Amino acid sequence: MTATASRAQHLIPAVAVLLLSLTVVWLSFTREPAAAFLFPRLIASVMFLLAVWNCVRAALGLARVGAGLELEECLRIAPGVLVVLVYVLFVARWLGFYTASLGTFIVLYSLYDPASHFKLTTWLHRIAISLIFMAVIYGLFAVLLKVQTPRGLYF
Secondary structure (H helix, E strand, O other): OOHHHHHHHHHHHHHHHHHHHHHHHHHHHHOOOHHHHHHHHHHHHHHHHHHHHHHHHHHOOOOOOOOOOOHHHHHHHHHHHHHHHHHHHHHHHHHOHHHHHHHHHHHHHHHHOOOOOOOHHHHHHHHHHHHHHHHHHHHHHHHHOOOOOOOOOOO
């Protein structure tokens, strides 16, 4: 593999993350009420600064860890990216943050868990782990940080 191809394999994902972080920063600063978006603004701004740093490193050829993204790896993560896009763009607003997040976590866990999809015990394990994860998320956002999350049809 040439140095240019290797640099492109690092630069393309870095630019994609930079564009995503720029979108999140823009959204966090343009939504109302402003007080409800204080925590997301802080997180989005840090994410943006790290994405800029990562992009600069990739452009200068300083990102030498790994071989970059191959087509096979992109195809493996594509279903997860699609699930997350559907969650962010549609499901979280419709169902509500916690309900949609629980469903999305179970779907992602099921997609990438190598255990059998035909055993009841495996599904019970996935559901238990997902419920514990969502309890931690609820405790973090609602109880500790008191962050307003999107409300929807359920919770």
